[in-house]
Amino acid sequence: MSRADLDKDPRDVATMFDGVARRYDLTNTALSGGQDRYWRAQTRRALAPQPGEKVLDLAAGTAVSTVELARDGAWCVAADFSQGMLRAGYRRDVPKVAADALHLPFADASFDAVTISFGLRNVADPDAGLAELARVTRPGGRLVVCEFSTPTWTPFRVAYQELMLARVLPAIARGVSSNPDAYIYLAESIRDWPAQPRLAERIGAAGWERVAWRDLTGGAVALHRAFKPA
Template sequence: MPDPSHPPIGEADGKAEAVESMFDAVAPRYDLLNRVLSAGIDRYWRSRAVRTLRAEQPRRVLDVATGTADLALKAQRTLHPRETIGIDLSAEMLDRGREKIERANLASRIVLQKADAADLPFDDGTFDAAFVAFGVRNFEDLDAGLDDIRRVLRPGGALVVLEFSTPRTTPIKQLYAWYSRHVLPRIGGLLSPDQGAYEYLPSSVAAFPDGVDFLRRMEGTGFVDLTWTPLTFGIASLYTGRVR
C-alpha cells in the first residue's frame, strides 16, 4: 500500500489520495517554495501558457489542478472570460487560492471547487478552454484525466498544458539533474514541513512521459492540432491541443 503522504511515482492506484495529502501538507508554503525553487521563472511560464489563448477570448475557462489559483488568476486577468473555474484535490490549497481571489476582488469571476481531473463534475462541452499547470504528472491515470478534460471542452476548444520536463542538451541536462538531486530537496526541506514532497518532485518529472511521448497521450485521448514548445532550456514544456 502506498505511503499516504508520499505519492507513488508515475501512474498508480492510490496516487490521488497521496497527492491530496502531500499538497495539503505543503499548502502553507507552496507559493513561497515555487518562487524560491524556480527563481520566479514559474510566473513567466504561467503567463506564457495563458497568452497562447489571448486571441481566442474564451468565455468559460477550466483550470485543472489549480492549486492556489495562480494560473486561474492570470487567466482571468489576461483573457477576461465570463467565468473561470479551478479544480483541485487539495482542500488546503483551494482555501489559500480563495484567499488570493478575494484579495484580488475576483470572487464573482473565479470559482474554486474540489474535484478529480478524471471525474470532472461538469456537463459535456461546458468550457471553451482548459489549462493544467504543473499538475498533469500528478494524475493517477493520465489518459483518464486527459479524456475527461476533452469531454468537458466544446468542439474546437483548446487544452493548454504546462509541465516540468527533462532538459535534453548538455550541459543543461547535467546541471538540472544535479540541482534536482541535491539542491531542490534540501531547500524544500528547509522551507517546508514535508521534505518528501520535494524529493517526489524530481522523481515525478523524470517518470513523466514528456515531449513527443506526451503528445502521443494527448492524441490517443482525442486531441488534435498538437504542439510542443520547450521553455527555459527544456526545464518546462508547453503543450497545446484541440478537441475535434
Template sequence: MTRADLGKDPDQVSAMFDRVAARYDRTNNVLSVGNAPLWRVATTKAVAPRAGERILDVAAGTGTSSASLAKSGASVVAADFSPGMIEVGRRRQAGMPNIVFVEADATKLPFGDDEFDAVTISFGLRNVNEPKLALAEFFRVAKPGGRLVICEFSHPPTGVVRAGYHAYQRYVMPPLVKLSSSNDTAYEYLNESINAWPDQRTLAGWIRDAGWVDVEWRNLSMGIVALHRARKPVVE
C-alpha cells in the same frame, strides 16, 4: 504519510498537497529560481483567454494560474482535488469574482460535455494516477473547437542541460526545500515524478490518442518545462 509515491494514489497525493498548501506558491518560486511567474505568463498567453469565455483550470492549486487567466474577463473554474489547496485559494483569490473553486478529480470531472472554451493544467498532469484518462476527460468537457494547454515539467533535449538540471535536483533543490517548505519530504516526490514523466513527444502522442488535433509543443527554460497545445476538432 507526509508524501506520495509514484503509485499516485489519489488520497495520498491530495493529502500531501493539503499539507504544503500554505507555503506552496512561495516554495515553487524558490525552487524554480524565479521562473514560475514566467512559465505562468507563457501558459496564459498560450490559452489566450478572452472576456466571456469559460475556462477550466485543472489542478489549479491556490488559484495563482486561475487569477492570471481571469484578468482577461474570462470566467474561470479552478478545479483541484486537494481541499487544503482550495481553502487557501478561495482566501487568496477572494477579490476575483470571476473565479469559482471546485473540488474535482481530473479523471472524473463533475462537468457536462462541451462546456468549456479552453481547458488548461499547469504542473498537475504528472500527479494524476491515470493521465490518459484525464486527457480524455479534458476532451469531453471542452467545446468543439476548444483549446487545450498543458504546462508541465519535461526533459531537456540537450545532454549538457540535462546533466546540469539533474545536478540541481540532487544537490541544490533539497536544501532549498528545507528552507522554504513546511513539508520537505513531500518534495522528494517532486523529483521522482519529474524524472519518471514521459518526454515531450510521448506526451504529444497521448494528447492525440485522446482525440485532440493540431498538437504541438514548445520548450520553456531549455526543455525543463514544456508547453503543449491542442484543439478539439469541430464535427461538421
C-alpha cells in the same frame, strides 16, 4: 507530513498537497528562481483566453494560475482535488471547485478552453485525465498542458537531473516548504515523466488534434497545445 509515491494513489497525492498548501506558492517561486511567474504568463498566452469564454484551470492549487488566466476577461474556474490548496487560496477572487481530474463535475462541452499546469504528472491515469478534459471541452476548443519536461541540451539536462533535482531542490525545500519530503516525490515524478514527443503522442491518443509543443527554460518545462476536433 506525508509524500506520495509514483503509484499516485489519489488519497496520498491529495494529502501530500494539503500538507504543502500553506507555503506552496512561496516554495514554488523559490525552487524556480521566480520562473513560475514566467511560466504562468506563457501558459495564458498559449491558451489565449478571450472575454466571455469559459475556462477550466485544472490542478489549480491556490488559484494563482487561475487569476493569471482571468486577466484577459474570460470566466475562469479553479479546480483541484486538494481542498487544502483551495483553502490556501481563499483570498483569490475566482470560482473554486473541489474536483477529481478523472471524474470532473462538469457537463460535456462546458468549456471553451481547458488547461492544467504541473498537475497532469500527478494524476493516477494521465491518459484518462486528458480524455476527461476533452469531454468537458466544446468542439474546436483548446487545451494547454504546462508541465515539467526533458531539457533538450545534453549538458543542461545532465546538470538539471543530477544537480538540480537531486541536490538543489531538496535543499531549498528543506528551508522553505512546510513538507520538504513532498519534494522528493516531485523530483521522482519529473524524472519518470515522458519527454515532449511522447507526451504529444499521448495527448493525440486521448482525443485531441493539432498537437504541438514549445519548450520553456531550455526544455525543463514544456507547453503542449492542442484542439478538440470540431
